[in-house]
Amino acid sequence: MSRSPSGGKDPLGIDPYDFVGGVTPFDADYERPNQNFRCGRERLWRKRCQRGPSVNGACRGTTECTPALRGGRYECRRRAAAGGPCSDGPLPDGRCSHSHPPCAPRRTMRAMRSRLTFVVSLLTIALIVAFLGLAPDSSARLSSISPGPLTGAHSNFTSAKGCVACHEPHGSGAASWLEAAFVPRPEGISENCLECHKFDGEPLAPHNMAALTIKASSSAMTDLTCTNCHTEHKGIDADIRGLSDAQCNTCHQKKFASFADGHPAFKPNYPHDQKSSVWFDHASHFGKHFIDDKYVERAPKMCSACHQVQNADLRVEPSSFEQSCASCHADNIPARELVLWTWPEILDNEIDQEEVVDLCGPTRDQFEAMRDRLATLEAGDLPDEPEEEEFYGVSLDYLSPFAAFILGVPSDDVDEYGGPVQSLALEVLEDGIQPLAERIDDLAGKPVSEDMFARLSPEVVKGAFCAWAANTEYESPADPEFGGWYADGVGIRYKPAKHAGVVPKAWIEFALAAPQLAAAQGADEDEIERAEIFRDSIIERDGGVGACTKCHSVHAVPAETPEMAAAIDAETEGGEAEEPDAEADAEAPAEDGLEVLDVAWQFRQADVRPFVHYSHAPHLNLLGRDMGCKNCHVLDYEADYAGKMKSFDPLDFVSNFKPIQKETCTECHREGGVRQDCQLCHDYHLNPGFKLEIASHEEDAS
Amino acid sequence: MRASPRITRNVTLAVLALIVFGALWWQSRKDIVSLSDPVIWTGYTLFGFMVFLFLFQSRKRLSMVPLGRAAHWTGLHAVGGLLGVGVFWLHTGKLWPQGGYEQALAALFYIVSISGAVGYGMLIMYPKRLTQRDVEVIYERIPGIISDFREAAEEVVLACTRDTGSDTLSRHYLETFYWFFQRPRFFFSHVVDADLADHWVRKQSAVVGRYLDAAEKPYLDKLREIAHAKTKIDFNYAVQTVMKAWLFVHVPLAAALMMLAIWHLIVVNVYAL
Structure with a gap:
């Protein structure tokens, strides 16, 4: 079919489209695209030769055929597609008579692509090896x-x-x-x-x-x-x-969409379900004292006056006693005296007075009697033998709870305690306070007496015991105007000078541990009871140094077993705890459930929630550092906060703040509000930290 | 109206790919929330996809073996490549990884994927355009056809001079059409399917036409006819060249990608398992 646009007037009869379809597809095998080389004439946009290059890329187009020798004659073998055998025929020497200049065959696109692929692959491997090796x-x-x-x-x-x-x-x-x-x-x-x-x-x-x-x-x-x-x-x-929250939900059986949507409600007393370390009755202070005309000038005007909101994180520590409490309560401290010893009623004097005179020197009466005897002897007379007087003790008091506990005798049975008390008195006269200190340290199993008797003058002790051994009252040379140890009459006392004194703390700690210490030494019921009486006398809130526990909470904690202590020590030293001896465990007395009393001298977070974290700071920044606290912490004036003070059970507690409800949080932490993903408030790990060696290295480096 | 088999095949493959990707994505999400790391199995799945895609090259070499129609393989290759991109994102969890080596791997992956997508687009677009032209030629024959056109054009010009005694057309040929017939012209115009070549031929014909007499006009018409025919061959050349040339990017880089992926797989096995 002619496609000539010339309307049939064709001067040469040329139809260009004949060129397009004039060759049978693949009539020349080398034009197949899977061949490696193509005729070089095509590079010059000329017609290829019919023979095409060899598989190695050599030009075969210099002749049109390779004549064959048949019957002694060379025959032309030009292909039919190239016009068939030529009329000229081969030359006599067998060469083709039609020779052409050679071309430079070129690679087909496929061959070039394969070659490039090979080179790039090789280069990639070389780069990998080079990076590793070179x-x-x-x-x-x-x-x-x-x-x-x-x-x-x-x-x-x-x-x-x-x-x-x-x-x-x-x-x-x-x-x-x-x-x-x-x-x-x-x-x-x-x-x-x-x-x-x-x-x-x-x-x-x-x-x-x-x-x-x-x-x-x-x-x-x-x-x-x-x-x-x-x-x-x-x-x-x-x-x-x-x-992600979804990851938390994978393991947790109670699954919910978000904090606002499905998170369980907080516990009924959240977050005040344990005793706080510092007792402070907000309700009575705000409801009564701070509005009293006597104190109104000294009353705090905002929460931040007593709470250190500037460093608030999970803990919002109260300010110091001196900053928050001293203006009203500092004067009460000196009145809270500690009684170390009270000389009790003695029925029978078992103390050798000559020994007392040797140790203490004579009393005024003894001195005057001796002087009279000497004067009689100088006058040549024999002095009369002193009459045996009936003994009347200088004191009518019972033995103090401390002395009863430390001597292991009943405080109200003078026949029982008389001997031990007088024996101890002689020991004190010889060695000062040392005999008492040793008994305390032996009982405690560690040196606690140093703090308990801190700054106790040996002169005061000896002077007092000398007087009592001589059955006289001790006369103090001066009033204890500035606090500290002093003796007077039949007692040795400690008068606190300021808040947080070492001596009251040491006595309270020893007293709280006394029943357990006695039990640990195999004490009988009477002895343990005496220990408890001693403890109660020391921590008595309405008198003596026990007033400390009006603010510093006393609560029961599980006793530390020897195995626990060893494990803690080993962990602290970076070693490994020894495996507990199963046989020894079987023989050891059961200590499960044994509790000791602990006093919180420092502020500490009452509620231990290892997987929960909360930071007050961003909330206070938003709500106001002075009074923003009241958004969540609402006073409950009806709560019996003070009534629970006497209990040592940390969970037997009623806060004088109302519980915080989940709804308080969801006012902001909700869909379309502030973040509410699990990790905002919850941790996965239990107290993560670094091992001691790492921390030590960091310290060394710093 | 029934859809063509190709559309039916491609839609079926696309739906299958979506289902497979959905299943992989679901399993991946399930693993992540289960604190199980899907990186390993998504990595092996991705490597499997890459091996499968790489086999397409082998399929072309084994055309004599009845391994299914090439069109089906092409469809699978395209859909598999698309799915591979999805699995790549499931595997990395992000568009661009952090490590230098992995960035090189990702860069190659993206280049190969994009070149594949571009190539597949050309495979859809250009054959249709080729069949819409009057002429379809085997790529390897184009130089010979160009040569035939050149000889025919020169024969027309020589005949014009010989028959009419005028050299107007021949001089014009030497100044314009001679350049045109030496090799394929207007390459980028044909690639973007513009009409620049035909416009040029018409313009050059019109320029000389008014200086020719009635006897010379038929020769000009024939010359123009040959030139127009050549533009169609030029179009074939340009389009088929592009359809072959993109593989110079896609195939070698795919091979390099496989090398890097194999090394990556070994490293992962050494250190991460």
Whole structure:
């Protein structure tokens, strides 16, 4: 079909479209695209030769055929597509008679692509090898392996040891390296993590609590590793600690959409479900004292007057006694005296007075009697033998609870305590306070007497006991105007001079521990009862140094067993606790449930919620540092706060603030409001920290 | 009206790909919330996809083996490539990784993917355009056809001079059409399917036409006819060249990508498992 646009007037009869379809497809085999070479004439946009290049790329187009010798004659073998055998025929020597200049065959596109692919692949392998083998330093070498920079805290870990700082090492050499790719190694990265990181509890247990189990079908969830949640190589600023709410929901049986939508309500007394360390009755102070005309000038005007909101985090510590309380309560302190010793009623004098005179010197009466005897002897007379007078003790008091406890005698049975008291008096006369101090230290198992008798003058002790041993009252040379130890009449007392004195603290701590100390030494019921009487006498809030416990909370805590103490010591020293001896345990007295009383001298957070964190600071910034507290902490004037003070049970407690409801939080932390994801308030790990060696190194470096 | 088999095939493949990707995504999300790391299995899945895609090259070499129609393989290759991009994102969890090596890997992956998408687009677009032209030629024959056109054009010009005694057309040929017939021209114009070549031929014909007498006009018409025919060959050349040239990017870089991926897989096995 002619496609000539010339309307049939064709001067040469040329139809250009004949050129297009004039050749049978693939009539020349070398034009197939899978051949490696094509005729070089095509590069010049000329017609290719019919023979085409050889498979090696050599031009075969210099002749039109290769004549064959048949029957002694050469025959032309030009292909039919090229016009068939030529009329000229081969030359006599067998060469083709039609010769042409040679061309430079060119590679086909496919061949060029294959060649390029091969070269690029080879180059890629060479680059990988070059990075590994020829890299100038380890960092360049690591760059061909590392999937990304480590986070800031870990970024320098690989500088010394390379990848094996975290990853399990493999043998040297390429073979060992490749072997490591296919031979599983049981040790994981977690063990290396735990060389630095530590937690309270089982590191790889859910929430570090061995008692918790995960109900899951996935082995990845039951065999927890650090990398389940923390994946590195995400960049220096990457957050590798984040967990999504969905991830929390995977394990937790109670699943909910968000804090505002489905989170359980707070506990009924939240967050005031345990005794606070410092007793302060906000209700009585704000409801009564601070509005009293006598104190109104000294009353705080805002919460921040007594609470250190400037450093607020989870803890909002109260200001010091001197800043918050002293203006009203400082004058009460000196009145809270401690009675160390009261000389009791004695029925029978068992003290050798001559020994007393040797140790103390004669009293005025004794001196005058001796002088009279000497005068009689000088006059040549024999003095009369002194009459045996009936003994009347200088004191009518009972033995003090402390003395009864330390001597192991009843305080109200003069026949029982008379001998031990007088024996002790002689010991004191000889060695000062030392005999008492030794008894206390032996009982406590550690040197506590130094603080208990701090600044107690040996002269005061000896003077008092000399007087009592001589059955006279002690006359104090001066009034204790500035506080401290003093003796007067039949007692030795301590008058506190200021808040937080060492002596009252030491006595209260010893007294609180006394019943347990006695029990630990195999004391009988009477002795333990005497210890409790001594304890109660010391911590009596309405008199003596026990007034300290009006503010400093006393509460029961589980007793520390020897095994616990050993484990804590070993942990502190960075060693490992010895395995408890099962046989010894079987023989040891059961101490489960044994509790001791502890006094909170310093402020500490009452509620221990290891998986909850809260920061007051951002809330106070938003709500106001002075009175913003009242948004959440609402006074409950009806609560029997003071009534629970006498109980030692930390959970037997009623706050004089109303419980905080979840709804208080959801006013802001809700959909469309402030963040409310799980990790905003909850931690996964139990008290995460670093092992001692790391901390020590950091200290050394600093 | 029934859809063409190609559309039916591609839609089916696309739906299958979406289902597969949905299943992979669902499993990946499930693993993440279960504190199980999906990186390993998504990595192996991605590597499997890459091997499958790479096999397409082998399929073209084994055309004599009945391994299914090339069109089906092309469709699978395209859909598999698209799915591979999705699996890549599931694997990395982000568009751009952090490590230098991994960035090189990602860069190659993106270049290969984009070149593949561009190539597949050309495979859809250009064959249709080629069939819409009057002429379809085997790529390897184009130089010879150009040569034929050149000889025919020169024969027309020589005949004009010989028959009419005027050299107007021949001089014009030497100044304009001679350049045109030496090799394929207006390459980029043809690639973007512009009409620059035909416009040029018309313009050059019109320029000389008014200086020719009635006897010379038929020769000019024939010359123009040959030139127009050549523009169609030029179009074939340009389009087929582009359809082959994109593979110079796609295939070698795909091979390099495979090399890097294999090395990455070994490194992961050594250090991360």
